[in-house]
Amino acid sequence: KQEVTQIPAALSVPEGENLVLNCSFTDSAIYNLQWFRQDPGKGLTSLLLIQSSQREQTSGRLNASLDKSSGRSTLYIAASQPGDSATYLCAVRDRETSGSRLTFGEGTQLTVNP
Amino acid sequence: NAGVTQTPKFQVLKTGQSMTLQCAQDMNHEYMSWYRQDPGMGLRLIHYSVGAGITDQGEVPNGYNVSRSTTEDFPLRLLSAAPSQTSVYFCASSPRQVNYGYTFGSGTRLTVV
Numbered sequence: 331k332q333e334v335t336q337i338p339a340a341l342s343v344p345e346g347e348n349l350v351l352n353c354s355f356t357d358s359a360i361y362n363l364q365w366f367r368q369d370p371g372k373g374l375t376s377l378l379l380i381q382s383s384q385r386e387q388t389s390g391r392l393n394a395s396l397d398k399s400s401g402r403s404t405l406y407i408a409a410s411q412p413g414d415s416a417t418y419l420c421a422v423r424d425r426e427t428s429g430s431r432l433t434f435g436e437g438t439q440l441t442v443n444p
Numbered sequence: 445n446a447g448v449t450q451t452p453k454f455q456v457l458k459t460g461q462s463m464t465l466q467c468a469q470d471m472n473h474e475y476m477s478w479y480r481q482d483p484g485m486g487l488r489l490i491h492y493s494v495g496a497g498i499t500d501q502g503e504v505p506n507g508y509n510v511s512r513s514t515t516e517d518f519p520l521r522l523l524s525a526a527p528s529q530t531s532v533y534f535c536a537s538s539p540r541q542v543n544y545g546y547t548f549g550s551g552t553r554l555t556v557v
Contacts, residue, residue, distance in 0.1 A: 361542040361543065362542070362543065362545065364545045364546065366548075371553075372550070372551075373534065373548050373549060373550040373551045374534065374548040376545055376546075376547070376548075379544075379545040381543055419486075419487070421487075421546075423538075423542060423545075423546070428494075428542075429475075429538075429540075429542035430475055430477075430492055430494050430500075431475070431477045431489055431492045431502065432477075432487075432489075432536070432546055433489075434479075434486050434487040435486065436484070436485070436486035437486065
């Protein structure tokens, strides 16, 4: 059974720092991995989708990497801003479930201090 | 394009009452699923569907029923609400093609008293 872990559970940084959020998964037979952002009391917004054949995916100040063989993904946020404060979730779509649903990590709660 | 629409956004129920959480998508996605989100437990899968007329149980299905009579709609029914079902519920959809991502609704915050 796929298990997804996100470390750290919470992170507090000063504005302007570059930071890395980590996501690991136990079954490397995945189709893709998706990073989401969730603001307090709100829904999930998709940030990046990285396919199993890709190593990196970029959107603005965000860069997601994927090392499928080691079961790890990172989300790199450059020049962090207070508006980046949110919970970041990763989720995998895997072959065992034929891609019919996602398995989520518990998220990293990020606070960027002005 | 509305995406995934969930109604209601908020609901308070008394223990023992029943209700249906609505989920509709207008993207012609084959796959739909329901998750609940609880503090410290992440998102857990309740039920999912790979097409009209096909549903299956997820990780935490007890106390919930689903049906999928059309591609667009995937309602979640609480048969007899319990305080343990107090949670935020999210519906998601995706095309069958596995190179796509999932799109989520904005959620329903349910309180059972």
